[in-house]
Amino acid sequence: MKRTIPVLIASIAGLVLIIAHFVPPAQSWGDEVNTWFQILAAFAFFLGGGSLLKMHLKRISDQQEGWGFSAVTLLAFGITLIVGIFKLGVLPSETYPTKPWSGEYLGDGGALWWIYQYLFTPLNATMFALLAFFISSAAFRAFRAKNTEAMILLVTATIVLVGRTYAGAFLTEGFNPHWQLAAIIDEWFMSVFNTAGARAIKIGIALGVVSTSLKVLIGTDRSYLGSEE
Amino acid sequence: MKPDKVIAGIMLVVGLVVLFRTSTGGMGQSYSREVTVSPASAPDVQWSKYEDAFPREQGEPGVSFSWSRTLGLWISALLTLAIFSFLLGDNVVYKLAEAIFLGVSAGYVMVAGFYDGIVGKLLAGLAPTLMRDSLLPGLPPEQQTNWLNIVPLILGMMLLWRLSPKGGWISRWPIALFIGITAGFRMLAYFEADFVGQIQNTIVPLLVFAADGSFDWVQSVKNLLMVTGVLSTLTYFFFSVEHTGVIHRVSRVGIWVLMITFGVGFGMTVMGRIALLAARLEFLFDDWLWLIDPLNRRS
Amino acid sequence: MTLLKEGQIDRRWIYLAMLCAVGLPILLQLTFPEIPSPKVLDVFDAVDKLPEGSRILMACDFDPASAGELEPMMSAFVRHCGTKNHKLIFLALWPQGAPVIKSNIVILNKEFPEYEYGKDYVNLGYQPGNEVVLKVLVTDFKKQCSTDVDGTSTSTLPLTRDLTKIQQLSLVISVSTGNPGTTEWVQYVASPFGMPMVAGTTAVQAPSLYAYIPRQLISVLGGIKGAAEYEQAIIDHYPTMGENNGAREGLRRMGPQLLGHLLIVMLIVVGNVLYFSQKEKGVGA
Amino acid sequence: MKNRQYWRTWARAICLIGCLLVKNGSYVTFAQDMANIEPLSPPAPPSQVVAKDAPNDTGTSLVVMWVLSPDDRDEFLPRRVIGYDILRKTSESGEYVSVGEQTYQKNRFTDTKCERGKAYWYQVVAIGPSGERSEGVATPTPTGPEPQWIDGSRLWFGFELSIVCAAVLYYIGRANKGDHFTIRHIPGLDAVDEAVGRATEMGRPCLFVPGIQDINDIQTVAGVTILSRVAGLTAQYDAPLEVPTSRSLVMTTARETVQASYLAAGRPDAYREDNIYYLTDEQFGYVAGVTGSMMREKPAACFYFGAFYAESLILAETGNSIGAIQVAGTAESSQLPFFVAACDYTLIGEEFFAASAYLSKQPAQLGSLKGQDFGKLCGAGLIAIGCLLATTISISEFPMIKTALDYLKNNVLGDGGLLP
Structure with a gap:
């Protein structure tokens, strides 16, 4: 019961989709199953939020190291959620002015918009911008031409780095258009070698996905069910 | 020489510049424009909405200094600096910014999931009349109750069961549905686009002649290298034979092709990360410090 | 030299160098000329050669983290479509993509005042469910998007009234940073239905997308360099666009890019020289 | 509509008269005049x-x-x-x-x-x-739509998919019956053994990072399989093993796996549950936690097996700065460059899955690997045949070969259906 039914559900859902791909009249079943998937995906966000709440509440109640930060996280989470769900400060849609709830949840001037614009955006973007610094120190300390493979990689990377700026154009300005660095990178490195490598990787991974999916559908692979209870 | 002194020096200079420029009103201000909305469908209703305005537009009708936007601007700038402070080592300011980030991002995706998934898909199907009267007035009048939506509702509840300390196995049903659907469509999509599609893309003539009949050696070499590259790399990924002799040599070529692929990827990634940093610095210098004005917001 | 201790260096010096390499060109507003490459021109032509008023789907699948690379691309696409009077349908598979759409609609409203909502462009907002959204869009558009972002029925908007499958549109433009993104659009829409599609992606993603060119994907703009070249291509064809500083965002970012790249190359070279010289010393000792 | 028709006739007449009056008016000016007026008339029908x-x-x-x-x-x-x-x-x-x-x-x-x-x-x-x-x-006659029961354009695609699936099933079946399949030597696995050995010599711990995705990602599953091998070795050599995870479910699975390995190695007493712990789901928070512990504990060997994104670089760079031997494996092709450049050994893409299948020794895993190889062989064969045909045509136009190539590209590999 705890394992057989889930395996059956997985197999049937997958097979319906596969059949729908080949049999036009079955397409609408496929659409229905897909809509369910989307609704479940939304529930998964709630599961994520719930787990976060649970985890941080535990940290606070246990007074674990750094529990103050957990409190900040929960506060930020709670405020965002409440102002978002209740559409605080959101104006109604101009098409339906008499329906106060018709506005978009991220509507301009709303509280959620403010949080998104002035808290989420800078934090998210700066987190990734940090990587520029990490790359620079890694360039100095970690990227060594230890063997032939690493050598090929670093030489290619250097050529691409130079070629993708004005430096590349500057160095090869006088040459025939085909022998300009940007063109060489694009025509040879990107379109020939990189494409060949990417294609082979894609073919391999596609076969891997097919065989893994097949194992899920026939019930051989049950790792997603976790351990025995 | 320790970097600490240099960094402390820079921070001091930046701090002084910020203080001076703020006191003279030369940075970090936001303006908004009041626009009156009078919807065509209800002539007796009207309200005001506020849009971003450039500082140079101050004095124009409806444009005024906006406290909420200015506060937001300063908070964004300080949070940006807080994250950058991680480069000097883990510290309280960074941890605080990170804690805020965690909470806000979890909250935001939950709101988006609620309105676009639960309301837009589940409730629009289960209670279309109620939704038309409240959250989704534009729902087509012909939309009927779709009782099949009860299935995902129940499965969704079962998924949330995972939060309870006991009976975690209940959530396996929705997870199984999730995985089964993913397996079904991924199998088709990957096989179509990444297996069949890539094979078809790789079928090219190895000898190419230009339209006038002359031999196009550049294109021929390109095609030859590409096809050899794909085949040798596939050989490298061949696991059921031992790589000795000819196969070893071919797969060695394959690995070189892969290394060039990774080299390209490496270079491109560096390019991407620097672009992101440039965008953040541009935000600090333009929007907050008013040191540059590429978009003519202030002049 | 105290700066270098046993071939290592306090990493904060390197960070500082990076800050200067990227920060100074921004402050000095250094810019360099760009020449659009053939791959970028392929993207340009795909949009430009479409009959005026064609319907195009704009997929914005990214978050603020990648906005530095993708925002210039996205607005360049919008401006290009605007000059060609193409009709745009916006959609996001990322929850964070919805605000991106809105900021681009602001561009549309400001620079192309004749664009009318519902007739010339439609905002479908964020659609949850990742690639499954695409699976439904290709079989039943209205089932996936019964209303637009404001809750208006898509059956009443002139632009989407007759739309039952997105294959009826003339082109897909996907601007994306990861999963779901361009790869999924190729796998579920462009490849199985032969839909014309172009993409603008982060530099990280671009190399793996080359495998789909030209049959499954017409061409791709890779990272900020792709954005800058695309902007240049638009300016070359529509010189009035050159007067709009907003349409040169990518071009502006190529200044910091130059010094940043050169710094990284220098660091790799110096690091390796030190590594090999020490290795030799080590062998000798 | 009517008015416009009149107007057009009048315009034409005036033009004609004008042309006749201006004696030296050439035909060109007449045509230009006509062109200026033409747009107002309705276009010719399709x-x-x-x-x-x-x-x-x-x-x-x-x-x-x-x-x-x-x-x-x-x-x-x-x-x-x-x-x-x-x-x-x-x-x-x-x-x-x-x-x-x-x-x-x-x-x-x-x-x-x-x-x-x-x-x-x-x-x-x-x-x-x-x-x-x-x-x-x-239209001359009325037309009605007709349903099709099978999507003919996808018949070839379905056939090919069935062949690959059948091959996977066949080899899984044979493996279940006890057939032995050889899997090629995977050098990265030797590197794993060597790294654990070195950590033992130096008396420092090993660190294993199973990626940042949840347990339903196949990369995480493959990573956990490799973890069992690493745990077996650390149990054998008596080296401490640390496993920080970014998902609570991964932590549970990792604990079970490691415990089982220690049991199998006959050292259940050496198993430390607290060394396998959950940090946070948030990407950068997790990385900050892992790198912090790396700086403190200074592990001699670091293993990164699973799904990695932007954090790959930060991890590999920190590992490099503390002088650890690093072995990595992932299928995220955008992160592979960083691992390849900064680690001592990297399992690339499919090789990573193969290593995990090799270690798991499960018949289903080995059999499906063999089935995938069959698929690759078919793919390579199709590429070779196609290129051969295409090259032949570019030398000389053989109509038969052209038909064959078109059939291959448009039907077998396209959506042309069974019949050409």
């Missing part, structure tokens, strides 16, 4: 309008096709045709209602709002720049 059933659907669509209006040409600027209006009626005597528009230079429209069992008449009208409409051209 021709040969036909409708037919749209293939491979449930019987809800019809395709309307026509030959472009002679005025619809790219060299006419300003354009004389800006689009086509497609109208339909559902009975002989009914009225035409517009069902959609198509832009200029397009000669196809798919009407997706048809019903099975009904007949439809279509009419196509060319539209001029200011809305002038040409005469409507109608």
Whole structure:
């Protein structure tokens, strides 16, 4: 019961989709199953939020190291959620002015918009911008031409780095258009070698996905069910 | 020489510049424009909405200094600096910014999931009349109750069961549905686009002649290298034979092709990360410090 | 030299160098000329050669983290479509993509005042469910998007009234940073239905997308360099666009890019020289 | 409409008279005058309008096709045709209602709002720049949509998918019966053994990072399989093993796996549950935690096996700075460059899955690997045949070979269906 039914559900859902791909009249079943998937995906966000709440509440109640930060996280989470769900400060849609709830949840001037614009955006973007610094120190300390493979990689990377700026154009300005660095990178490195490598990787991974999916559908692979209870 | 002194020096200079420029009103201000909305469908209703305005537009009708936007601007700038402070080592300011980030991002995706998934898909199907009267007035009048939506509702509840300390196995049903659907469509999509599609893309003539009949050696070499590259790399990924002799040599070529692929990827990634940093610095210098004005917001 | 201790260096010096390499060109507003490459021109032509008023789907699948690379691309696409009077349908598979759409609609409203909502462009907002959204869009558009972002029925908007499958549109433009993104659009829409599609992606993603060119994907703009070249291509064809500083965002970012790249190359070279010289010393000792 | 017709006639007459009056007025000026006036007249209609059933659907669509209006040409600027209006009626005597528009230079429209069992008449009208409409051209006979039970265009695709699936199933079956498959030597696995050995010599711990995705990602599963091998070695050599995870479910699974390995190595007493812990789901928070512990504990060997994103670089760089031996494996191709450049050994893409199959020794895993190899062989064969055919054609046009290549590209690998 705890394992057989889930395996059956997985197999049937997958097979319906596969059949729908080949049999036009079955397409609408496929659409229905897909809509369910989307609704479940939304529930998964709630599961994520719930787990976060649970985890941080535990940290606070246990007074674990750094529990103050957990409190900040929960506060930020709670405020965002409440102002978002209740559409605080959101104006109604101009098409339906008499329906106060018709506005978009991220509507301009709303509280959620403010949080998104002035808290989420800078934090998210700066987190990734940090990587520029990490790359620079890694360039100095970690990227060594230890063997032939690493050598090929670093030489290619250097050529691409130079070629993708004005430096590349500057160095090869006088040459025939085909022998300009940007063109060489694009025509040879990107379109020939990189494409060949990417294609082979894609073919391999596609076969891997097919065989893994097949194992899920026939019930051989049950790792997603976790351990025995 | 320790970097600490240099960094402390820079921070001091930046701090002084910020203080001076703020006191003279030369940075970090936001303006908004009041626009009156009078919807065509209800002539007796009207309200005001506020849009971003450039500082140079101050004095124009409806444009005024906006406290909420200015506060937001300063908070964004300080949070940006807080994250950058991680480069000097883990510290309280960074941890605080990170804690805020965690909470806000979890909250935001939950709101988006609620309105676009639960309301837009589940409730629009289960209670279309109620939704038309409240959250989704534009729902087509012909939309009927779709009782099949009860299935995902129940499965969704079962998924949330995972939060309870006991009976975690209940959530396996929705997870199984999730995985089964993913397996079904991924199998088709990957096989179509990444297996069949890539094979078809790789079928090219190895000898190419230009339209006038002359031999196009550049294109021929390109095609030859590409096809050899794909085949040798596939050989490298061949696991059921031992790589000795000819196969070893071919797969060695394959690995070189892969290394060039990774080299390209490496270079491109560096390019991407620097672009992101440039965008953040541009935000600090333009929007907050008013040191540059590429978009003519202030002049 | 105290700066270098046993071939290592306090990493904060390197960070500082990076800050200067990227920060100074921004402050000095250094810019360099760009020449659009053939791959970028392929993207340009795909949009430009479409009959005026064609319907195009704009997929914005990214978050603020990648906005530095993708925002210039996205607005360049919008401006290009605007000059060609193409009709745009916006959609996001990322929850964070919805605000991106809105900021681009602001561009549309400001620079192309004749664009009318519902007739010339439609905002479908964020659609949850990742690639499954695409699976439904290709079989039943209205089932996936019964209303637009404001809750208006898509059956009443002139632009989407007759739309039952997105294959009826003339082109897909996907601007994306990861999963779901361009790869999924190729796998579920462009490849199985032969839909014309172009993409603008982060530099990280671009190399793996080359495998789909030209049959499954017409061409791709890779990272900020792709954005800058695309902007240049638009300016070359529509010189009035050159007067709009907003349409040169990518071009502006190529200044910091130059010094940043050169710094990284220098660091790799110096690091390796030190590594090999020490290795030799080590062998000798 | 009528007024405009009159106006046009008058304009033409005036032009003609004007030309006759101005004696030296050439034909060119006359033509130019005509061109200036022309746009106001309705464009010439399209021709040969036909409708037919749209293939491979449930019987809800019809395709309307026509030959472009002679005025619809790219060299006419300003354009004389800006689009086509497609109208339909559902009975002989009914009225035409517009069902959609198509832009200029397009000669196809798919009407997706048809019903099975009904007949439809279509009419196509060319539209001029200011809305002038040409005469409507109608389909000669009514057409009705028909459903198809099997999507013919996907038959080849289905066949190929079945072949690969059958091969995987066949080899899994044979492996289950006890057939032994050899898997090639995977050098990265030796590197794992060597790294654990070195950590033991130095008396420092090993660190294992299973990626940042949840347990339902196949990369995480593959990573955990490799973890069991690493745990077996650390148990054997008595080296401490630390496993920080970013998902609570991964932590649970990792604990079970490691415990089982210690048991199998006969050292259940050496197993430390607290060394396998959960940090946070948030990407950068997790990385900060892991790198912090790396700086403190200074592990001698670091293993990164699983799904990695931007954090790959931070991890590998920190590992490098503390002088650890690093072995990595992932299928995220955008992160592979960093691992390859900064680690001592990297399992690339599929190699990572193969290593995990090799270590798990499960028949299903080994069998499916063999099945995948069969798929690769078929793929390589198709590429080779296709390239051979294409090359032959580029040397000389053999009609038979051309047909064969077209069939291969458009039908076998395309959506042309079974018949050419």
